[in-house]
Amino acid sequence: MTIKPLLDRVVLKVEEAEEKTKSGIILSSAAQEKPQFASVVAVGPGGVVDGKEVKMYVSVGDKVIASKYAGTQVKIDGEEYTIVNQSDILATLE
Amino acid sequence: MTIKPLLDRVVLKVEEAEEKTKSGIILSSAAQEKPQFASVVAVGPGGVVDGKEVKMYVSVGDKVIASKYAGTQVKIDGEEYTIVNQSDILATLE
Amino acid sequence: MTIKPLLDRVVLKVEEAEEKTKSGIILSSAAQEKPQFASVVAVGPGGVVDGKEVKMYVSVGDKVIASKYAGTQVKIDGEEYTIVNQSDILATLE
Amino acid sequence: MTIKPLLDRVVLKVEEAEEKTKSGIILSSAAQEKPQFASVVAVGPGGVVDGKEVKMYVSVGDKVIASKYAGTQVKIDGEEYTIVNQSDILATLE
Amino acid sequence: MTIKPLLDRVVLKVEEAEEKTKSGIILSSAAQEKPQFASVVAVGPGGVVDGKEVKMYVSVGDKVIASKYAGTQVKIDGEEYTIVNQSDILATLE
Amino acid sequence: MTIKPLLDRVVLKVEEAEEKTKSGIILSSAAQEKPQFASVVAVGPGGVVDGKEVKMYVSVGDKVIASKYAGTQVKIDGEEYTIVNQSDILATLE
Amino acid sequence: MTIKPLLDRVVLKVEEAEEKTKSGIILSSAAQEKPQFASVVAVGPGGVVDGKEVKMYVSVGDKVIASKYAGTQVKIDGEEYTIVNQSDILATLE
Numbered sequence: 001m002t003i004k005p006l007l008d009r010v011v012l013k014v015e016e017a018e019e020k021t022k023s024g025i026i027l028s029s030a031a032q033e034k035p036q037f038a039s040v041v042a043v044g045p046g047g048v049v050d051g052k053e054v055k056m057y058v059s060v061g062d063k064v065i066a067s068k069y070a071g072t073q074v075k076i077d078g079e080e081y082t083i084v085n086q087s088d089i090l091a092t093l094e
Numbered sequence: 095m096t097i098k099p100l101l102d103r104v105v106l107k108v109e110e111a112e113e114k115t116k117s118g119i120i121l122s123s124a125a126q127e128k129p130q131f132a133s134v135v136a137v138g139p140g141g142v143v144d145g146k147e148v149k150m151y152v153s154v155g156d157k158v159i160a161s162k163y164a165g166t167q168v169k170i171d172g173e174e175y176t177i178v179n180q181s182d183i184l185a186t187l188e
Numbered sequence: 189m190t191i192k193p194l195l196d197r198v199v200l201k202v203e204e205a206e207e208k209t210k211s212g213i214i215l216s217s218a219a220q221e222k223p224q225f226a227s228v229v230a231v232g233p234g235g236v237v238d239g240k241e242v243k244m245y246v247s248v249g250d251k252v253i254a255s256k257y258a259g260t261q262v263k264i265d266g267e268e269y270t271i272v273n274q275s276d277i278l279a280t281l282e
Numbered sequence: 283m284t285i286k287p288l289l290d291r292v293v294l295k296v297e298e299a300e301e302k303t304k305s306g307i308i309l310s311s312a313a314q315e316k317p318q319f320a321s322v323v324a325v326g327p328g329g330v331v332d333g334k335e336v337k338m339y340v341s342v343g344d345k346v347i348a349s350k351y352a353g354t355q356v357k358i359d360g361e362e363y364t365i366v367n368q369s370d371i372l373a374t375l376e
Numbered sequence: 377m378t379i380k381p382l383l384d385r386v387v388l389k390v391e392e393a394e395e396k397t398k399s400g401i402i403l404s405s406a407a408q409e410k411p412q413f414a415s416v417v418a419v420g421p422g423g424v425v426d427g428k429e430v431k432m433y434v435s436v437g438d439k440v441i442a443s444k445y446a447g448t449q450v451k452i453d454g455e456e457y458t459i460v461n462q463s464d465i466l467a468t469l470e
Numbered sequence: 471m472t473i474k475p476l477l478d479r480v481v482l483k484v485e486e487a488e489e490k491t492k493s494g495i496i497l498s499s500a501a502q503e504k505p506q507f508a509s510v511v512a513v514g515p516g517g518v519v520d521g522k523e524v525k526m527y528v529s530v531g532d533k534v535i536a537s538k539y540a541g542t543q544v545k546i547d548g549e550e551y552t553i554v555n556q557s558d559i560l561a562t563l564e
Numbered sequence: 565m566t567i568k569p570l571l572d573r574v575v576l577k578v579e580e581a582e583e584k585t586k587s588g589i590i591l592s593s594a595a596q597e598k599p600q601f602a603s604v605v606a607v608g609p610g611g612v613v614d615g616k617e618v619k620m621y622v623s624v625g626d627k628v629i630a631s632k633y634a635g636t637q638v639k640i641d642g643e644e645y646t647i648v649n650q651s652d653i654l655a656t657l658e
Contacts, residue, residue, distance in 0.1 A: 005185040006151055051146030052615030057570055065638055072184060074159055083184045090636060090647045091569040099279040100245055145240030168253055177278045193373045194339055239334030262347055271372045287467040288433055333428030356441055365466045381561040382527055427522030448560060450535055459560045475655045476621055521616030542654060544629055553654045
């Protein structure tokens with residue numbers, strides 16, 4: 001079963017706190033509310049959103065920082081994901 | 095009796111929890127509020143919505159993930175449906 | 189006395205619950221708040237609304253589903269009507 | 283003393299309840315809040331409102347239905363009027 | 377000391393209640409909150425406001441009706457004025 | 471240390487109440503909340519703000535009236551300033 | 565590990581209060597809430613944001629004043645940063 005985001009949506013998988021510590025990232029205290037550090041699982045094709053052409057800047061596998069309160073959480077095959085608009089992604093980590 | 099959505103509206107039928115388990119999808123705890131996993135029952139023709147041309151990306155029969163709090167619930171011939179704007183559909187499942 | 193809606197307004201007459209049962213439609217529990225199933229009584233000519241050209245898609249006599257909380261209720265010659273913007277009409281029933 | 287509305291403003295005079303009964307119109311229970319049935323007393327010239335060209339569709343003497351909560355009430359020479367934007371007028375009565 | 381409004385701002389001087397009675401105008405009960413009947417003291421030059429060209433329709437000396445809750449009150453040389461956007465002026469009185 | 475406002479920002483220095491009395495200006499009772507009478511300390515270059523070209527109309531040294539609740543207060547080298555958008559400046563005083 | 569802001573995002577590092585005193589800047593009392601004086605750590609490439617072309621005006625190393633309540637705080641490798649939109653930066657300090 002594959003999840004295919006529409007338009008400018010991006011599917012994120014929140015990074016587990018222990019993985020983060022390994023790569024040197026420490027989650028802020030508010031991390032339990034909503035994903036902030038996440039990896040990109042699926043990227044929509046972009047297109048005309050609200051009458052404006054949106055290009056996609058993130059790719060599957062990117063480590064990203066997303067707005068704390070953005071997105072919709074879904075559970076597919078027992079795994080939790082967050083679907084955000086690309087505009088809710090603030091930065092990538094390299 | 096057929097329901098024909100106007101413009102960019104999409105009629106959804108929420109997937110029953112037991113069907114979902116079969117196909118490996120488990121609903122999130124908030125599922126009882128509003129449909130999140132649904133199948134597309136009818137699709138509007140698209141057109142100019144609020145001065146902007148909207149094309150339709152979903153088709154009848156698509157399995158979709160919709161925003162949790164979006165849409166209007168209606169009951170026709172004893173069946174419950176949710177009418178959303180296409181922009182409330184986040185992703186399709188394949 | 190005739191009511192002539194301006195621009196993109198549509199005058200609706202809520203369907204009585206008993207009529208609905210006959211045609212197989214059962215109103216949702218929230219139906220007593222505002223009309224959801226209604227028939228179109230009068231349709232404005234369309235035109236430029238908020239700087240955007242609006243075309244009319246519904247016709248007098250159409251059975252429609254309208255947003256639950258939309259519109260203004262008026263009483264003319266003892267009959268109650270609801271005036272909505274066409275954009276508050278979600279679908280037609282055939 | 284004449285009141286001359288600017289741009290797309292329309293000056294309304296609320297119809298008295300007894301006049302309405304004569305012409306067969308019965309005011310809704312919320313009528314004491316704000317005018318709904320009214321006659322047009324003065325009409326602005328239209329023009330560019332918020333960057334958009336607005337044409338006037340109502341004329342002095344028209345019987346109109348206005349949004350219940352719209353407009354500004356003023357008292358001139360002891361008479362009460364309501365100044366609304368033309369977009370707050372929903373329909374005319376003929 | 378002269379006050380020169382920028383862009384589409386208009387400086388108003390609220391009419392005193394006693395002057396109004398003389399010219400036949402009676403203030404509404406809410407008049408003590410904010411000016412509604414006023415005379416124009418200074419008019420901005422107009423120009424591009426929020427990306428849209430605004431032309432000025434009122435002139436110094438005009439008697440106007442302004443929105444009850446609009447504007448900023450300032451006291452210059454002991455006199456109280458209200459600075460509004462021209463769009464807060466509903467009508468002129470002649 | 472110089473403060474250089476970006477785009478359409480303007481740095482204001484609130485006029486002290488005693489200076490004002492000298493030049494005949496008396497502050498309104500709400501003056502302790504936020505600056506209303508101020509002198510312009512620095513002016514941004516203007517440019518494209520939210521997709522719209524903004525030209526600057528105020529100059530360093532201008533005496534201005536600003537919206538009471540607008541702007542961000544900062545303290546630099548012990549001096550308090552308020553940074554506003556030019557659109558929060560209502561008028562100049564000459 | 566490098567943080568790369570998307571589009572018009574800017575990564576800020578709040579200036580410590582003691583450093584500020586040295587360079588003559590004294591933080592306002594509200595400084596503990598959110599960064600106001602900060603240095604630019606990373607700058608996005610700009611681009612089309614909400615259908616409008618945004619150019620970047622700040623550079624890495626700039627000392628800036630940002631809106632008090634703007635931005636998202638993140639902790640990377642034990643260091644706290646704030647990611648803002650460039651439009652939340654009010655001025656630079658030189």
